[in-house]
Amino acid sequence: MxxxxxxxxxxxxxxxxxxxxxxxxxxxxxxxxxxxxxxxNSPLKPGRVTVARISQAQSELKMVVGRGEILRRPMSFTGTSGVIRFDCGAEVARRALIDAQLEHHVSITYGDVKSGVEAAAAAADLPLLDLDAL
Structure with a gap:
């Protein structure tokens, strides 16, 4: 069910x-x-998050992962929205997304599950783009 x-x-x-x-x-x-x-139609609750995506940008599969914090902010638009402060910083995250031509939709999971995402990428033999390491 x-x-x-x-x-x-x-x-x-x-x-x-x-x-x-x-x-x-x-x-x-x-x-x-x-x-x-x-x-x-609600804001995301504040707290620590892990951001991840299996990207197919540039015809290559890769796992993208990073960590951050959802901040308590007014809703940016109708729907579910939130503001993330990336651990790597906004400029680093923005440059990584643009330079690698990554898709802008990502999965957000509350808590630090980065090690699990890294293990899944390794098990699937996917290259890893770690935003926290940039």
């Missing part, structure tokens, strides 16, 4: 079985993709 979010407690199967116009327990309508609007 699909895991639920702590905010809406809904699953896609449960929502489909309840009504044609499903809502979360808070009464919020769900988006066309099935996400509860109360879960898709």
């Amino acid at each position: 699909q895991k639920t979010t702590p905010r809406c407690f809904g699953t896609a199967a449960l929502r489909r079985s309840i009504s044609a116009t499903p809502t979360s327990r808070r009464g919020q309508p769900f988006t066309p993709t099935g996400a509860c609007r109360c879960c898709t």
Whole structure:
């Protein structure tokens, strides 16, 4: 069974079985993709994060990883948004993303899971671009 979010407690199967116009327990309508609007229009919570992505920029697979902190800031735009202070610094992160022609969407995981990402890259024989080492 699909895991639920702590905010809406809904699953896609449960929502489909309840009504044609499903809502979360808070009464919020769900988006066309099935996400509860109360879960898709909020700032990211402050805290330590690991940022990662398997990039296919320049037709080469590589793992990109870095660490930082989500800062408490007003929402930048509608949807889920946040401001990250990278451990390597904003300029280093920006240059790495642009110079390597990396995609701008990344995965964000709360906590320091960098060693796990590095192990996954090694197991998959992927080159590693470590933002913290630049």
